[in-house]
Amino acid sequence: MLKVGLLGAGRIAGVHATAITAHPGSTLVAVSDYLPANAEKIAAQYGCAARSTEEIIADPSIDAVLIATSTDTHSGLIEAATSAGKVVLCEKPVDLSLERACACLAHADKTGKPVMIGFNRRFDPNFGALKKALEAGEIGKAELLSITSFDPAPPPVAYVKVSGGIFRDMMIHDFDMANFLMGAAPVTVAATASSIVDPEIGSVGDFDTAVVSMTYADGRIAVIKNSRRAVYGYDQRVELLGSRGLLQAQNMLENTVVKSTADGVTGAKPTYFFLERYMPAYAAEWAAFVEAVKGGGSMPVTLRDGVDALAMAEAATASAKSGGAPVRVDSV
């Protein structure tokens, strides 16, 4: 039974607490938060102890920590936890600074403790089925990947200011999805971006609508589309053209009811946002972590994967700011 400490007690921490508790191979023993009242609430609900982060990391009876704190603390906590001999599952992104993330990676590698980054979308059953079909050769060789990833509504501008920008905050998930599906990092990244949804987002130096084209060493191409606003819900689709066909992962819908009237034929909207859409993915992510820890093998998503996605975000930011010319990923 894997004994787990949970760092952070916000909304996403609650999702993880449920996954840890529901899994037959793990148990939640402690939770911490910078606001102790939050930790106590989680502790009461899930029957575990509310402690300080330091205590959790120092407790030798705890095998694993799940880091669900704010992004600026991720690198430091990964380093502390791996130094203390814990295996780690850390929410994305590793860091907003590529340099800092690289330092963290070097540190963790030295400890030899495995670290998994929470790119939950890799565990979505739809994207997983697409990947499996690709690997089974069902569409031959991959040639052209398209990722559509729209949020239902833009975050507050106050959040945008400290988010690291659309590429590091939002598209980083799609960069990781591209790496997951293509099995390699791109050579160049070219970003076309705009703040057409909300000019105020532009006024703080960020974008809300972006198209990124990426080239691969073997001639493959990928394109990612992001928008901060799709009023009909969370739009999360992938399509991949190969030499023998096309694979598409379409949206999950709120329900399967279709209504036909004189006005047309209407179905349900996509599930609203990431908690609804990716709830099964969070459980599958935790199961994959537990299995990896028990098997002693490598993590299904590594800290290196987190650094790779961050480098792509950095390259895309540079491209967008310069007007869209391609930027080599290895130059950042």
Place this chain on the structure above:
Amino acid sequence: MLKVGLLGAGRIAGVHATAITAHPGSTLVAVSDYLPANAEKIAAQYGCAARSTEEIIADPSIDAVLIATSTDTHSGLIEAATSAGKVVLCEKPVDLSLERACACLAHADKTGKPVMIGFNRRFDPNFGALKKALEAGEIGKAELLSITSFDPAPPPVAYVKVSGGIFRDMMIHDFDMANFLMGAAPVTVAATASSIVDPEIGSVGDFDTAVVSMTYADGRIAVIKNSRRAVYGYDQRVELLGSRGLLQAQNMLENTVVKSTADGVTGAKPTYFFLERYMPAYAAEWAAFVEAVKGGGSMPVTLRDGVDALAMAEAATASAKSGGAPVRVDSV
């Protein structure tokens, strides 16, 4: 916090144990089974006591019992539990004998304790959304209801023999769905049936394929189609034509991946069987039970509903055995 005793420890009991445990307003305190080892397994997994059925029913600290035992014990356990002052959620059907079910209903009514019958499909989010749209007047007045309900594979003939027949064992869910959506019982039931899937099912006096037409006092019509074998999975669809449109609840699919190749465009199959399809419905069913108990109001599905569906199954059986002539439901 509602204290719950679970009677029965088979596969469906496990589903209920999870729902009871996951609900913030209820807790599982004891479980029983005619095979004590089964009860002990559930008890260990969910942290409750394994006891005898008699002890659970006699324990005044237990508020509610969930009956998930074999059908032949339902009526007796409902009577015992309501006599002991418990509120009850009992798996369908109430009984295979309409006479016995009526006696059980009379008994429970005398105790004044509410009994809910586990017609889980009423809590499926898709059928629920269809019902809600109907009640909101989105298709005007209902006129013609169609229910398609196919199992993935027939049960063993040994089970068929003791099942009460396709109408009491399988279509009873669809009879209840019709009552749920139409808001009234039909006047007549006419059944056309065959054992084309497996002649051995016919040789033990049952059918594996059936079409039932039902008429309502106000001129509405309903038709239910059942087959014991749809090799592509569990096919559970409803459509309802009204004066201003059509509502359809379609199947839920295993995933949203679509593959286009030279051979055609292929998507995932429907979720395989009732546990996959109705897992969200079981949780919603339990939540509705807890809410009804706490609110002190009436049950969302009553023991009377269970008797009504059984009467329709009886009428359908009589119609099918007589070659398909309509049978009045109030004649059985």
Place this chain on the structure above:
Amino acid sequence: MLKVGLLGAGRIAGVHATAITAHPGSTLVAVSDYLPANAEKIAAQYGCAARSTEEIIADPSIDAVLIATSTDTHSGLIEAATSAGKVVLCEKPVDLSLERACACLAHADKTGKPVMIGFNRRFDPNFGALKKALEAGEIGKAELLSITSFDPAPPPVAYVKVSGGIFRDMMIHDFDMANFLMGAAPVTVAATASSIVDPEIGSVGDFDTAVVSMTYADGRIAVIKNSRRAVYGYDQRVELLGSRGLLQAQNMLENTVVKSTADGVTGAKPTYFFLERYMPAYAAEWAAFVEAVKGGGSMPVTLRDGVDALAMAEAATASAKSGGAPVRVDSV
């Protein structure tokens, strides 16, 4: 080049005139109508002669006649045309009287001239593809057939009075579709019917909503649903469950545009009515007729097929009027 005379100059005659003209192997030489002005209009548009029905039938240079007049004239014109040595394509139904239709069949058989009945739906590319997949064994052995066939709006009551009733006027197409797909006539027909859409239709002795169940000698079952009103358009669907799968022919839509907004995801309605939906079928029907005539072989839809469908309509009418008990088709 097949020289064709067209009897009738109404709306459906215009559709046939286009098909005859567009086909490289046939030419329209003459048209007649009981209102000569109508015939002259068609003649001007398609560059042919307006003549009397008698002249067309008597003209030895005309090879084929297409009968698109009112139903009560079909039998007589088939007899006259075949006696005159013409091959005939006649719109459905053969007649409203089964006895008269049988006499017509006997007459035509004696002349030895082939007569095709215009069950245009057999030539719909969707139903054709379904039939082809069935014959290729793609779903194994057929077991349960469902036909949904809803008109967009009921006809005037004045028309209903002389129509022969819903089974002879509307469901006859579906009876023929069942025969086409099942490859055999049913043994019994049981009809449940109502006039819930428009009570005035009931007051003239007809129905506007009906469900017909049919049994076959080998245990197969079919069910047909008809409604005179589906406000969202012409709803024409077939599904067939077999031992190894399900085939569905779905509606054709006005276009492929899908709109996702805060209100839901909306697509186009089904094509409105039979001219829109079956326009490709009319051209294919004519092509099949020309090919059959040139090949000297048997017609793809025979006069016998027309009589068979009429017998089923008669049985269904008897069943509905008697309250829904099954009626043997060979008893009418």
Place this chain on the structure above:
Amino acid sequence: MLKVGLLGAGRIAGVHATAITAHPGSTLVAVSDYLPANAEKIAAQYGCAARSTEEIIADPSIDAVLIATSTDTHSGLIEAATSAGKVVLCEKPVDLSLERACACLAHADKTGKPVMIGFNRRFDPNFGALKKALEAGEIGKAELLSITSFDPAPPPVAYVKVSGGIFRDMMIHDFDMANFLMGAAPVTVAATASSIVDPEIGSVGDFDTAVVSMTYADGRIAVIKNSRRAVYGYDQRVELLGSRGLLQAQNMLENTVVKSTADGVTGAKPTYFFLERYMPAYAAEWAAFVEAVKGGGSMPVTLRDGVDALAMAEAATASAKSGGAPVRVDSV
């Protein structure tokens, strides 16, 4: 009645001949081809004269010419026909040389005779419905346009060599679609391209897979994806994200049959290629031309539109050859 001369007698000329003949307001009077036998074949089939191109252009009784000859002759024939006082419908593209196309535009403008360019996709009922919904404000303000346009199979390399390249030969249709939907030309075009489908296409200096991002003066973004090979058929989709929703025009399918088996749920493929997919568009295009000529108003697609699309193709070619940096459209 518009008297029409057809220049060219190849496959696409046949499609136009049918449209001209079927339209009640136009008649085909003459056809020419550089191979007289081809022209004679068309003349026999459609009942018109086979003549020389010079004779057709010089004949004052001919009102309009439809130019369906090889691309290198378009500009010259447009100039000759407008000089002779004809109205013109010319197949796309105007020319492979932007300079030559501009000269042709200047020439035609001087004659004052209207010229329509055959961007047939504007008349596809699906793209038309999307445009109409956009103009009706159904998704608010457009923000992000995506066009997917894949051919079923690459053309022979011999054709590729003289085609002008993927941007002038294939994507030019998509550039025009973008202009049609966005109602403005883009400011910059950035092209990422590869020859991953067939390296031989790369060896003659062209690409077979390309992604083009375009920016607009008001912050809107468009992206076009092209591939020369989608083995499942002709993939022609558009989606447009706006401030209040998303519009998608999906593929048309060969039929509506869906098969569910143990292997999955399979539907028909997209219609195979442009003749199947855009057949209704060719008829609608011709109807729009006739209507414009009769109304004396402006053409629905102008020679200027043809020049605009060619300028975008030129910019995209420059961008792709330079490694993907954005190119201003007004710089070419």
